Amino acid sequence: MADGKYRTLxxxxxxxxDPQSSISAQMRHLRKPEFGSHTVDKRRRLGRSGAAxxxxxxxxxxxxAA
Numbered sequence: 001m002a003d004g005k006y007r008t009l010x011x012x013x014x015x016x017x018d019p020q021s022s023i024s025a026q027m028r029h030l031r032k033p034e035f036g037s038h039t040v041d042k043r044r045r046l047g048r049s050g051a052a053x054x055x056x057x058x059x060x061x062x063x064x065a066a
Contacts, residue, residue, distance in 0.1 A: 038059060
């Protein structure tokens with residue numbers, strides 16, 4: 001996720017082989033000070049019909065993190 005691209009939990013699951021629940025938990029950890037206080041942005045991906053689809057996430061690395 002360090003490339004800053006938006007991906008859904010399903011896409012991350014496919015890339016990593018980890019379950020979506022674990023990926024979601026790890027993204028929550030990335031926001032915590034002890035894990036770098038990184039920013040995890042989320043937005044709705046539009047579906048084919050133009051309606052809101054799945055959530056997608058992007059990571060912004062905290063430049064002050066050690």
